Amino acid sequence: MIAKKVLLVGNFGVGKTSLIRRFVLNQFSEDYISTIGVRVSSKIVQFENQEIKLLIWDVAGTSGNEKIPKAYFLGASAAMYVFDLSREETYVSIDNYLESIKELSGLKDIIVVGNKKDLLTQEELESVINTVSVKIDLITSAKEDENVENAFLQLASQAIK
Amino acid sequence: MIPAKIDDVFIQITTSLSGVILNITAGKFLQKEFNAQESIYKTCPFLEGTLDALEISAPFLLEGMVLVSDFTEYNVDIELFKSAKNISVLIHNRTNVYKYLEQLNQNRNDIFFVKRQLAEKNIELDKLRKIADKANEEKSRFLAMMSHEIRNPLNVILGYAAMISEESINNSVKEYLKLLSLSGEHLKVIVNDILDLSRIEAGKLVLVNSPINIKEISKHCIENYRHQNTNTAVELLLEVSEKVPYLVLGDNVRINQILSNLLSNALKFTEKGEISIVVTVVSEDEKSVNIAFLVSDSGRGMTTAQTFEIFDEYQQNKKTDNRVHGGAGLGLSIVKRLLKAMNGRISVDSELGKGTVFKAEIPFLKETHQKSEVVKKIKTLASKSLRGKRILVADDDALNQTIVAHILTKENVTLTQVKDGLEALDILKTTIFDVVLLDIHMPNITGEQLVQQKKEFKKENRDIPFLALTANTAPEDLKRYKNIGFKSVIGKPYTSVSFLEQIGLTLN
Numbered sequence: 001m002i003a004k005k006v007l008l009v010g011n012f013g014v015g016k017t018s019l020i021r022r023f024v025l026n027q028f029s030e031d032y033i034s035t036i037g038v039r040v041s042s043k044i045v046q047f048e049n050q051e052i053k054l055l056i057w058d059v060a061g062t063s064g065n066e067k068i069p070k071a072y073f074l075g076a077s078a079a080m081y082v083f084d085l086s087r088e089e090t091y092v093s094i095d096n097y098l099e100s101i102k103e104l105s106g107l108k109d110i111i112v113v114g115n116k117k118d119l120l121t122q123e124e125l126e127s128v129i130n131t132v133s134v135k136i137d138l139i140t141s142a143k144e145d146e147n148v149e150n151a152f153l154q155l156a157s158q159a160i161k
Numbered sequence: 162m163i164p165a166k167i168d169d170v171f172i173q174i175t176t177s178l179s180g181v182i183l184n185i186t187a188g189k190f191l192q193k194e195f196n197a198q199e200s201i202y203k204t205c206p207f208l209e210g211t212l213d214a215l216e217i218s219a220p221f222l223l224e225g226m227v228l229v230s231d232f233t234e235y236n237v238d239i240e241l242f243k244s245a246k247n248i249s250v251l252i253h254n255r256t257n258v259y260k261y262l263e264q265l266n267q268n269r270n271d272i273f274f275v276k277r278q279l280a281e282k283n284i285e286l287d288k289l290r291k292i293a294d295k296a297n298e299e300k301s302r303f304l305a306m307m308s309h310e311i312r313n314p315l316n317v318i319l320g321y322a323a324m325i326s327e328e329s330i331n332n333s334v335k336e337y338l339k340l341l342s343l344s345g346e347h348l349k350v351i352v353n354d355i356l357d358l359s360r361i362e363a364g365k366l367v368l369v370n371s372p373i374n375i376k377e378i379s380k381h382c383i384e385n386y387r388h389q390n391t392n393t394a395v396e397l398l399l400e401v402s403e404k405v406p407y408l409v410l411g412d413n414v415r416i417n418q419i420l421s422n423l424l425s426n427a428l429k430f431t432e433k434g435e436i437s438i439v440v441t442v443v444s445e446d447e448k449s450v451n452i453a454f455l456v457s458d459s460g461r462g463m464t465t466a467q468t469f470e471i472f473d474e475y476q477q478n479k480k481t482d483n484r485v486h487g488g489a490g491l492g493l494s495i496v497k498r499l500l501k502a503m504n505g506r507i508s509v510d511s512e513l514g515k516g517t518v519f520k521a522e523i524p525f526l527k528e529t530h531q532k533s534e535v536v537k538k539i540k541t542l543a544s545k546s547l548r549g550k551r552i553l554v555a556d557d558d559a560l561n562q563t564i565v566a567h568i569l570t571k572e573n574v575t576l577t578q579v580k581d582g583l584e585a586l587d588i589l590k591t592t593i594f595d596v597v598l599l600d601i602h603m604p605n606i607t608g609e610q611l612v613q614q615k616k617e618f619k620k621e622n623r624d625i626p627f628l629a630l631t632a633n634t635a636p637e638d639l640k641r642y643k644n645i646g647f648k649s650v651i652g653k654p655y656t657s658v659s660f661l662e663q664i665g666l667t668l669n
Binding site: 003004005012013032033034036037038039040042055057060062069071072074075076077087115 | 206207209210211213214215221222224226227236259262265266267269270271273274277607652
C-alpha cells in the first residue's frame with residue numbers, strides 16, 4: 001500500500017476540517033472551532049484497483065495575505081484549495097492564492113473545491129461559478145455530504161499521478 | 162545535566178531512514194509513546210512522507226503539529242535532521258504557547274464572523290428603514306393632500322355659517338348655525354391634530370425659540386375658551402404666579418397648543434364646577450426657569466389604570482367619548498410629544514367623580530434682554546384699519562370669493578376680484594393696488610407662478626405685499642411661499658378676525 005501526503009489549504013472558516021471529518025469519520029458539526037497548526041488524519045482509499053493511504057494534512061486557515069509555511073508542503077503529492085461559496089473574500093483573489101501555493105509546494109495542479117453549497121440557491125451558485133476566475137473542480141457540501149468523497153478521490157488521483 | 166523540568170518539555174529521538182525508532186537520546190516528553198524498534202509514524206503520522214523527502218544534512222523545522230496521547234492533544238514544534246545513516250527528531254512541547262495562540266485565533270475568527278453577520282443585518286435594517294421612511298413619507302404626503310382637500314370646503318362651510326349668522330334669522334336657525342360652526346371647528350382641530358402628530362412622528366417638528374410672555378399666552382388661551390364655552394355651570398379661572406418671568410425663550414404657538422389641548426380636554430369632561438390654569442415656578446437659576454402649568458378640572462375623573470393610557474394615540478376612555486365629545490383622541494398624545502421635544506414632562510393626578518389635574522413642566526431659558534416692546538408692537542399692528550385700501554383678490558373658487566368679498570366689503574376697502582392668475586396678471590400690469598391676495602391653485606397661472614412674475618407688473622405693484630390664500634399650511638409650504646415672494650400666508654380655514662389681522666399686519 002502506498003502512502004500519499006495531501007494538504008487542504010484555504011481561508012479560515014471555509015470548511016476544510018469539516019470536509020476531512022465528513023470524509024474520514026462521516027461526521028459533521030455546525031460548531032466552528034478554528035484549527036491551529038496542522039492536524040493529520042489518514043484514510044485508506046481504493047483508487048484504480050489499488051489501495052492508497054491518504055495522509056491528509058488539515059492546515060490552519062489563513063486570512064488575507066498570510067502565507068502557509070513552506071515546510072508543510074515537503075513531500076506532499078497533492079493539494080486541495082477550499083473556498084466558501086457563500087463568502088466572496090475566500091475566492092475573489094483565488095488565482096493569486098493558487099499561484100502562491102504552487103510556488104510554495106512545487107505542485108503543478110491544485111484541486112479547487114467550492115464548499116458550503118447548502119447555503120446557496122441554484123441561481124446564486126451559478127452566479128458564483130461565473131464569478132470565480134479559475135475552473136472549479138468540485139462543488140461540495142460537507143454538511144449534506146455532497147461530493148465530499150469525489151473530492152478526495154480526485155485528490156488521490158492527483159496524488160498518484 | 163539537564164534540569165528535570167526542562168527534561169519534561171522535549172524529547173530527542175533517533176530513527177532509521179524509514180522512521181523506525183532506534184533510541185531516545187534525551188528528554189522525557191511523552192516518553193511512553195516512543196519505544197525502540199517501533200515506527201515513529203504511529204505517534205507522529207505527519208512524519209510519514211515527510212522523512213522520505215528530507216534533504217541530507219539540511220535542518221528542517223515543522224511548527225504547530227498536533228500529537229495525541231491518552232486522548233490529550235499536544236501542540237509541538239519538531240526539528241528534523243537527516244544524515245546518511247539516520248534521522249534526528251527533536252520534539253518540543255509548545256502546548257501552552259499554542260493554547261493562547263489558539264484562543265486568539267478562535268477569537269479573531271469569531272469576531273470576523275460576528276462582524277460579517279452584523280454587516281449583513283445592518284444592510285437588512287437599512288433596507289427596512291428606507292422602506293419604512295418611504296411609507297412614512299407617503300403617509301405624510303397623503304395626509305397633507307387630504308388636509309388641503311378638507312380645509313378648502315371647511316373654509317366655505319365656516320365662512321357661510323358666519324355670513325348667515327349675520328342675517329335676520331330666527332332663534333332655532335341661530336342654534337343650528339352654532340352647532341354647524343362648532344362641528345366645523347371640531348373638524349378643523351382634528352385635521353390639525355392628525356397633521357401635527359404625523360409631523361412629530363416624522364421628526365419634522367421644529368420648535369421656535371423666541372421671547373414669549375407666558376402670562377399673556379395663558380391669558381389669551383383661557384379667554385379664548387371662555388368665549389367659546391357655552392356651559393355657564395363651568396367657570397374658567399387663571400392664576401399666574403408673580404415669580405413667572407415676564408419674558409422667556411420658547412415657542413408661542415406650541416405652548417398655546419399644549420394649554421389649549423389640556424383646556425379643551427378638561428372642558429369635554431367637566432359638566433359643572435370649575436376649570437383652572439395655575440402657572441407656577443418650580444425652580445430657577447440665573448439662566449433658566451422651570452415652569453409648571455397645572456390644568457385642573459372638577460370633571461368625571463379617571464381610574465389609575467386609565468391615567469396610564471390617556472397619552473396614547475386615539476385613546477378615549479369610553480367608546481362613546483368620540484361621539485359625545487368629538488375629537489380623534491390625539492390631543493393629549495400631541496401634548497406629551499410636544500413636551501418631550503421641549504425637554505418637559507407631564508403627569509396626571511385624577512380621582513373618579515372628583516376631577517383631574519394635569520401638570521406640564523417645561524424648562525425655559527430666560528430672556529435676558531427684556532424687550533417688552535415686542536408684544537406691544539404686535540398688538541398695535543393687528544388693529545390697523547383697512548378702510549380705503551385697494552385690494553386685489555384672485556381665486557377661482559366662487560364660494561371662497563363670496564366669503565372674502567363679504568369680509569372685506571364690511572371694512573370699506575376698494576375690492577377687485579378676478580377668477581384666475583392670468584386675469585390677475587393683466588390687471589396688475591395696469592392698476593395700482595395696496596395689497597394682493599392670491600389663491601395658490603388657480604387655472605392658467607398659479608399663485609406661485611404669478612408672484613414670481615413681479616417684473617411684468619406695473620412698477621407701483623412690484624413692492625406691495627402679496628399674501629397666499631391657501632390650505633397648504635405645513636411649515637415647509639409657508640417657508641417656500643415666503644422664499645418665492647409672498648409676504649405672508651392666510652391659512653384656510655380662516656375666521657374674519659384672523660383674515661383681517663393677517664392683512665393688517667402685512668400692510669404695516
